[in-house]
Amino acid sequence: MDKAMKNRKLLxxxxxxxxxxxxxxxxxxxxMGPFLWLLSVSLMPGKNVFAFPPAIFPTFIDFKxxxxxxxxMDFLKYIWNTVIITFFGVVFSILLCSLTAYPLAIFKFKGKNIxxxxxxxxxxxxxxxxxxxxYLTINKLGLINTFTGVVLPGLVTVFNVFLFRQxxxxxxxxxxxxxxxxxxxxxxIWWQLMMPMIKPAIAVVALFEFMASWNSFLWPIIVLNTDKYPLASALSFLNGQFSYNFGWIAAGTVISVLPIIIVFLLTQKYFMEGISGAIKG
Structure with a gap:
């Protein structure tokens, strides 16, 4: 009888x-459908991308x-530009946002909640x-066509301050x-005691800032000359005025998002801990 009950429970x-x-x-x-379709298009040159139903999985693989x-495209140059922008964006955003959040969370003073x-x-x-x-501020500071001009306006974001505060x-x-x-x-105390205690939150902010900096598109186009474009902005070169090669655009987009996928896979443990901690806080 016990065995039958166990089997029913297991079932x-x-x-x-x-x-x-x-x-x-x-x-x-x-x-995942849109990304799988993009990957499929990038691996099937000459395929009609507007065919219905869309090819979610490639029927043949060709890396042409x-x-x-x-x-x-000079991918190495644009990747290097993106790495510079992303590195300084992530590092200084973590430092400045945590410094902003620390007194709002720890200190007691009038007007803190306001x-x-x-x-x-x-x-x-x-x-x-x-x-x-x-743009007017960056231009006044003489930072047009510099990586500093790209990174500076987005170093402190309210969401990151909120996450660190929690x-x-x-x-x-x-x-x-x-x-x-x-x-x-x-x-x-902030640097040696507090910061090591909030590694999950740091991982979340680092991931979000990495994604934002790596995928930065419009602002770099406004501030930089074409030779200093990050990868996302440089992909606009694949768009012709009267025609475009969607297979090339798909391949370039897949190349640009691969680092984000890798970074997320490496930090997903801390990412989930940080998000859950912020919600509980």
Whole structure:
């Protein structure tokens, strides 16, 4: 009798998992559909990209598009430009956003909540609204056609400040008190005690900033000359005035998103921990 009950429980467990995982797999495939179609188009040169139904999975594999687009564009130069912009964008964004969030989370002073609410309220302002102001500021500082001019306007974002603030608020106050008792300055406490405690939040911010900097398109076109374009902006060269090769565009796009996929796979553990910590906070 016990064996029959165990078999029924096992069967019920399997059925429940099937009912859960099958819809999740179908939903994941639906979300991956556009990327799979893009990958399929990049691997099938000469294929009609507007054929219906679309080819989600390639029927044959040919890397001609990748070879042609690599020879057509100086990919190494544009990748190097993107690496420079992304590196400084990620590093300084983590430092400045965490420095901004630290007093909002730890210190007690009048008007702290008003300042935080005012920061959150700025999130309703569309990013495009700041393009003219940012351009005038960068131009006044003499930073046109420089990587600094590309990186500077986006170093501090409200979302990153909010994420760091929630992470700092989850750290027990005893950690800071112990640093104070040892005579450490507030800056040293922030760097040596607090920052190591919020590695998941740092990973989340690093991933978001990496994606934003790597995929930066419009702002670099406004600020930089063509020889300093990052990869996303340089892909616009594949678009002709009267015609375009969609296979080349697909291949170039796949090449540009591969680093993002790799970075996400390497940081997904910290990413999930950081997101869950921010929600709980």
């Amino acid at each position: 019920k467990t399997i059925q429940n998992k099937v009912l859960i995982y099958i819809p999740l797999m179908l939903f994941a495939l639906l979300m 598009n990748y070879v042609d687009v690599w020879q057509y 300042i935080f609410v005012a920061l959150i309220a700025t999130m309703i302002i569309p990013a495009a609204a700041g393009l003219v102001v940012n 992470a700092f608020m989850g750290i027990p106050s005893d950690i800071r008190d112990s640093g104070k008792m040892d005579g450490a300055s507030e800056l040293r």
